[in-house]
Amino acid sequence: MxxxxxxxxxxxxxxxxxxxxxxxxxxxxxxxxxxxxxxxxxxxxxxxxxxxxxxxxxxxxxxxxxxxxxxxxxxxxxxxxxxxxxxxxxxxxxxxxxxxxxxxxxxxxxxxxxxxxxxxxxxxxxxxxxxxxxxxxxxxxxxxxxxxxxxxxxxxPPQAEQWIGNGPSAAYLDLLDAVVERHFGKVEKSGTLYVSRAGQPYCMAGESYLEELFAGVGVSVLRPESLPLKEQLRHYYLADRLIFSEGAALNALWLMGRSVGDLTFIQRRPKLFGFPRESFQRRARSVEYINVLAGLVHGMRFNGRERLHQAISIPNEAALLDYLGSVDQRMVERWDRQRYREARDSDVRRWIEVESNNPASQAPNSTQTVIQRMQELGLEHLVPFAKEHLPDGEGA
Known part of the structure; x- marks a missing residue:
């Protein structure tokens, strides 16, 4: 039936x-x-x-x-x-x-x-x-x-799908397929698209360097905040392979039906932060989850919980290189550790400056947690910068 x-x-x-x-x-x-x-x-x-x-x-x-x-x-x-x-x-x-x-x-x-x-x-x-x-x-x-x-x-009408719970029905995906075709027609997909968060403070540290590497091997790079929503969807529709740095841009895929090619998520947090996997699996030709995370630098909430949604992600460099090699070995051959670490540190400093203006940074133990996480993740050289900028950092 x-x-x-x-x-x-x-x-x-x-x-x-x-x-x-x-x-x-x-x-x-x-x-x-x-x-x-x-x-x-x-x-x-x-x-x-x-x-x-x-x-x-x-x-x-x-x-x-x-x-x-x-x-x-x-x-x-x-x-x-x-x-x-x-x-x-x-x-x-x-x-x-x-x-x-x-x-x-x-x-x-x-x-x-x-x-x-x-x-x-x-x-x-x-x-x-x-x-x-x-x-x-x-x-x-x-x-x-x-x-x-x-x-x-x-x-x-009922909710066609829920953040936690049911994925989309075939009947609902049929409606979405018709919407996509009405806007874009039928196309032949081609190429790989990397959807980046490098322009955001809550990114994967060093992501601007990854953009450069991807572009150097012919992968298109998109910062979705730079385009209107419909143009973002057009790029997702045309790509044969989509690589997302996990974040808010993923939600745009809910507007699409069975029109997504091969889909890869580079996880910026220990879990995919509540995104219902079934919703992606019913839309995409294939779904892959890549965890290259060493850990998060984050503060605390006023209720005593970790403030993970406003964290910066620190990659495990070896795991990141393994993944890049699986995409295109040339990226591993071109890897410049010093340039990557300079980009990583620049992103962490930017995150600290944003955090210093965030009212939530005044929460008890927030700055202490940031410093502890930096020390645990090999970022001791940036601790003086954090102490100088964050509340109650006790100076550089």
């Missing part, structure tokens, strides 16, 4: 409110997520609520004392508008395509937190508007819920 899309839940006369919190975690509470539609029979709802691993994790929004707006036309609920690229695409973007496919004339509803200053489409991040354009949602049919609004007819 042919696989179908999940069932759309439909409701009458539902109040939709802005978010109080979106994916907020504190030291004393689980993940908080509160806002959007005030659904009837809340505790019995599953697919229409925000889920991870197939279970709702959101909280029933408060009933407002006054509802000042009303939408009488059919509407589709599409989850929050959020400032984080990855969460927007993966957590909050997977209801949209089924919605616009089954209800092309409807109004498409999003909401943000009240303090985000998002009241219209013009207030949203550029990548949000690019995502809507990719899925084919007309701008004039988009409404940002900025105050309590009563919706006469609300349709809620």
């Amino acid at each position: 042919q696989e179908k899309l999940g069932r759309v839940e439909s409701f009458r006369d539902v109040v939709v409110v802005p978010y109080d919190v979106i994916l907020q975690r504190t030291s004393s509470s689980p993940l908080e997520h509160k806002g959007g539609p005030i659904l009837p029979d809340w505790d019995s709802q599953v697919a229409a609520r925000f889920c991870r691993d197939g279970k709702p994790i959101d909280t029933l929004p408060d009933q407002p004392p006054i509802v000042s707006q009303r939408i009488d036309e059919p509407a589709v609920w599409c989850d929050p508008c959020y400032h984080h690229f990855g969460h927007q695409i993966v957590d909050f973007g997977t209801r949209i395509l089924q919605g616009v496919t089954e209800f092309p004339q409807a109004r498409f509803l999003f909401a943000a937190t009240a303090d985000a200053g998002i009241r219209s489409l013009e207030d949203t991040p550029a990548f949000f508007r690019a995502m809507l354009d990719w899925y084919g949602v007309p701008a004039e049919q988009v409404t940002l819920i900025s105050e309590p609004t009563r919706v006469a007819e609300l349709h809620v």
Whole structure:
């Protein structure tokens, strides 16, 4: 039997409110997520609520004392508008395509937190508007819920996939395949593309030198932040082989169907940081995970946990060379240890300067943890620089 899309839940006369919190975690509470539609029979709802691993994790929004707006036309609920690229695409973007496919004339509803200053489409991040354009949602049919609004007819598609939990169904991938072909047509893939984080402070130390090596053997190099979203996707689609330095750019692959060639992830952290592997495996011809990590230099959170999402990754040089040789032996032959280490140290100093301006660096034991990690990873020569720049570093 042919696989179908999940069932759309439909409701009458539902109040939709802005978010109080979106994916907020504190030291004393689980993940908080509160806002959007005030659904009837809340505790019995599953697919229409925000889920991870197939279970709702959101909280029933408060009933407002006054509802000042009303939408009488059919509407589709599409989850929050959020400032984080990855969460927007993966957590909050997977209801949209089924919605616009089954209800092309409807109004498409999003909401943000009240303090985000998002009241219209013009207030949203550029990548949000690019995502809507990719899925084919007309701008004039988009409404940002900025105050309590009563919706006469609300349709809620299920999340097509979840960050933690289910991967995409064949039926959903069919829809994505059609989107890709509509934008780019059919092409013959060719070449290898390295998707780099060298322009980011939270990168793999020495990555600018790796860019140079890759380019020297004919591998294309892309810093995705330099291009609009659609152009990033075009490059991913055209490449026969994709090599990603693990990070936020990976989330763009959720916008693509079975149109990814051979896919390699160079891991910058001990694990692939929550990325659901099944989602990649269903999209790509093959998937490979390469761990060349010696360790992370990172600070601490105020809740006492390690701040790994704002770390810089320090490669194991021997493991890195082994991997580069598997791609093209010429990179090993051209390896210049001094130039690599100069690039690595430059990236670590840049990271320290960014860290020094990060309010989180004031957390207890954060600077001490940074220095300890540097010493453990053979970066003792950079410790004076860290002490000079980081809070309570006790001077150089």
